[in-house]
Structures are given as structure tokens and as C-alpha cells.
Amino acid sequence: MSDVLDEVLARAGALVGAWEREDCGVLAVKDFCRYAAALNDLDYVRRARAREAAGEEVVAPALFLAGTMSWQDGPAEDDLRPDGLAARESPCTRGLPVRQVHGGQSVRLARAPVAGTRVTASRALMSADRRRGRGGDFVLLGVTTRFTAPDGAELMAMDETIVVLEAP
Numbered sequence: 001m002s003d004v005l006d007e008v009l010a011r012a013g014a015l016v017g018a019w020e021r022e023d024c025g026v027l028a029v030k031d032f033c034r035y036a037a038a039l040n041d042l043d044y045v046r047r048a049r050a051r052e053a054a055g056e057e058v059v060a061p062a063l064f065l066a067g068t069m070s071w072q073d074g075p076a077e078d079d080l081r082p083d084g085l086a087a088r089e090s091p092c093t094r095g096l097p098v099r100q101v102h103g104g105q106s107v108r109l110a111r112a113p114v115a116g117t118r119v120t121a122s123r124a125l126m127s128a129d130r131r132r133g134r135g136g137d138f139v140l141l142g143v144t145t146r147f148t149a150p151d152g153a154e155l156m157a158m159d160e161t162i163v164v165l166e167a168p
Contacts (some may be wrong), residue, residue, distance in 0.1 A: 001075045003097075004096055004166045006128060008139050011092040012128030024068075024119040024147070029058045032115065035068070036061050058115040063145045065119070065156045066107050092142060103140065103161035110154040113147070118158060119155065122146045139164040 030054045036044035044061055045147060050118040051058045061067075093100065128144035147155045 004098060004163070005139050007096060008092045008141075008164050011130055012089060012125060012139075012141065015091055015125045016128065017124060017126070019122050019124040020121070021079050024121050026118050027060060027113055027114045027115050031068075032058065032060050032064060035064050045097055052115070060113040060115070062109060062112075063107065066105070070107065089144065091127065091162075093149060097167040098164050099167050100165070101163050103163040105127045105158060105160045107114065108157045110156060111149065113155045114150070117155075120148050120150075120152050137166075137167075 027047055033045045033048055036042075038049070041061065042154070048058045123143065123145045124140060126144050127140070128140075129140045131138055131140055141161045141164060143162060145158045145160070147157070149155055
């Protein structure tokens with residue numbers, strides 16, 4: 001048994017089900033187009049800019065919310081963990097000698113987000129389970145993020161699994 005993984009589980013017990021809210025700000029066509037350009041979807045960029053110029057509603061690319069890693073400017077490189085994750089993306093592990101990888105993600109699309117909409121992200125640790133694999137013990141953290149509009153309507157929900165391993 002790993003004392004480090006026991007500590008991850010103990011910390012998780014205090015966090016499971018505790019929702020944190022973050023104001024993601026108002027969605028902008030510019031951000032939609034940057035995302036689409038990063039995916040080399042230049043047709044989306046042209047369509048979005050044409051709709052914007054015509055005063056029409058511009059809908060975000062389908063996975064825009066899930067693909068946005070942070071709603072802030074981002075942490076400085078010195079503030080990243082050795083595995084490249086920001087502390088916020090690493091529930092229960094601050095200061096512990098662990099490494100983490102994302103173990104998967106499922107996305108539920110609801111109402112399409114449109115430019116001009118203020119979005120709130122609510123995030124909670126939903127589960128923490130110890131497992132054993134060929135390489136030894138690890139912890140699976142289940143995290144859910146829900147994106148909502150000001151009227152409370154869900155735009156998208158995302159379930160992620162984070163695999164926590166003791167650092168070598």
C-alpha cells in the first residue's frame with residue numbers, strides 16, 4: 001500500500017460532491033474562431049465571421065467548451081506541476097509526489113452555446129477509487145464539469161477520469 005495514494009484518497013473524501021463555480025465570461029466569436037483555426041476548420045471561421053458581420057447568431061463549434069483548457073490567461077510555467085497540469089486540474093494531489101494522466105472523457109452536448117452568452121462552469125470531484133494494475137496501485141478520480149447559461153440551462157456536461165500514480 002502506498003502512503004501517497006492513501007493521502008490522495010483521504011483528501012478526496014473531503015472533496016467528493018463539493019461543487020466549485022467559475023465564471024467563464026462572455027463567449028466571443030473571436031475565441032470560437034481561434035479554436036476552429038487550431039483545428040484547421042477554416043470553413044467554420046469563414047461562416048462565423050460572415051454571420052457576425054450580418055448581425056446573425058454565431059454558434060460555438062461543438063466541442064468548444066470541452067476543448068478550452070482554462071478560462072483565465074493560464075498559469076505561468078513555474079506554476080505547472082511536473083506532469084504539465086495546473087494545480088486546479090489536480091484535485092487532491094497538491095504537493096504530493098504523484099504523476100497524473102487523463103484516463104478518458106465523455107461529453108454530453110445540450111443547448112448549443114452562442115456568442116454573447118455568459119457561461120458558468122461548475123466542477124466537482126465525484127469519485128475516488130483505488131485500483132491495482134500490472135504496474136501497481138493507482139487512484140482513479142472522477143470529475144464532472146457542467147457548463148450553464150445565465151438562465152440555468154445546461155450547455156454541456158463533461159465527465160473525466162484522472163489516473164493518479166505515485167511518482168517514480
